[in-house]
């Protein structure tokens with residue numbers, strides 16, 4: 001794997017020496033933005049000209065359109081592994097730094113393909129897109145950029161239980177470079193920028209049932225301990241912090257653990273997990289360019305705009321969770337579903353389905369199918385727990401097969417998947433998914 005990464009570094013070096021102009025294409029989520037940030041920062045340092053685009057999905061028409069662009073080298077990060085065949089016929093050099101599923105097409109000599117799945121490394125846990133991108137530039141003396149790969153890992157939910165596999169190697173690089181620190185602390189968000197009841201209510205990972213997503217619940221929890229809810233966590237006395245820690249640990253022990261910080265960054269970006277949430281809020285609001293400019297070092301204005309987006313996004317999630325708390329989910333035998341035509345709820349449906357399960361607002365023993373109406377179609381976000389997957393549930397397969405049955409499309413992972421179906425097949429679709437999940441549970 002590291003040898004493959006070195007091949008990419010050598011290609012990059014050649015193009016740096018030739019003064020090539022480079023085209024960088026990356027995914028628009030937190031991991032993809034971090035991947036673009038690693039490479040873009042490295043290219044800036046090497047004085048290379050490049051052009052970056054962040055997109056939600058790489059599609060065949062885009063791949064064919066890029067083919068005619070006049071660049072010397074293309075770099076695809078957090079995407080690209082499913083288009084090796086197309087890149088093989090490019091006249092340009094191509095570097096792919098991805099961690100999604102691969103197919104069995106071999107790369108030609110103009111393509112260097114970095115992907116953990118090629119080396120039997122777990123791409124859902126041990127290396128993210130930003131990590132693959134980092135490996136491509138690592139040997140250009142770029143260990144000081146390793147922390148961006150960790151931000152990407154948090155964005156793809158790889159760092160929350162500690163770093164493993166190649167992520168651990170990258171963590172060691174970041175520590176060795178001297179700009180990362182690890183210390184134990186309370187893993188609640190916005191400690192120095194929001195009143196503490198909001199810090200608690202906006203902490204979704206690790207989940208705090210009764211508090212996460214519940215502003216009133218958070219306020220009551222603090223009042224019971226005689227802590228003033230309106231001040232910031234960083235302004236609490238040490239004894240008060242200890243009291244709070246003890247109470248939170250009884251709700252979820254994972255709330256106290258390793259925090260990864262880069263002290264040289266502006267306070268709001270110092271914690272890498274929080275950094276990933278800010279990039280996530282940018283991507284989810286289709287303002288990925290803002291996220292990238294923050295990661296390229298533009299601070300004041302860009303950061304203010306991103307924080308406004310994050311506040312708005314958090315309010316939407318809280319509104320969605322309140323809606324779930326009030327109305328609950330509709331129950332079928334083996335699944336439950338949420339359906340809305342409300343604009344705000346539709347935009348956070350997948351997120352509130354996940355958080356609703358983790359904070360126990362939704363029954364953990366049934367997969368949840370979130371449905372949002374988009375004109376004549378319905379967008380589906382399916383979520384379940386690792387326990388249900390261990391019991392046989394595979395939502396990716398269930399959503400793929402059942403949506404195909406009604407002329408729609410779907411797929412994804414066993415634990416989280418998506419689909420798009422025609423509106424008129426809503427009820428029949430739900431019953432088919434219900435039957436498929438029941439079958440999966442009975443035939444495991």
Ligand SMILES: [Mn+2]
Pocket residue numbers: 031032078099128129130156
């Ligand atoms: Mn990714």
